[in-house]
Amino acid sequence: MNLVITQVQEQLTAAKTADKRVIFLTHFVPHHDLLWARPAHFSKPRYERVYEMVNAFLGSQRLADLLETYPNVYYTFYGHVHGRHPALTHGQLTYFNQAVGVRRRHEWQAADFENQWLASLQEIKIN
Incomplete structure (x- = not known):
């Protein structure tokens, strides 16, 4: 994560210097509020450790902390x-x-891929 933060910071600084507006794309979850909530039924320390380990692999709040310091993102x-x-x-x-x-994990809200994909599209405007 240290390498990611260093590289992203360099790129965001260059974009800010060049007066560029940024749309940031990442595979990983950038903000802790977007991670999975701890299931209420986790009552054993072993389950808690697994939950913490899984969330650690999903992403890092450090990325959000960095992104939110750049007004051009x-x-x-x-x-x-x-x-x-x-x-x-x-x-x-x-x-x-x-x-x-x-x-196969029953994560779709739509009946087929095309409609699931269409439902996930976002329209954004940058002025």
Whole structure:
């Protein structure tokens, strides 16, 4: 994650210097509020450790902390967690989950891939 933060910071600084507006794309979950909630039925320490380990692999709040310091970053699109998730806005930055989900895991809300994909599309405007 240290390498990712360093590289992204360099790219965002260059974009800011060049007066560019940024749409940031990442596979990983960039904000802790977008990670899976701890299931209420986890009562054993072993389950808690597994939950913490899984969330650690999904993404890092450090990325959101960095992105939110750049006023030229307006949108972040991410994936890695399946299913549909509502957009999250912090300050000027809105996070969109673009994952379509996995049909065999019953994560689709639509009957077929095309309609699931169409339902996940987002229209954004940058002025």
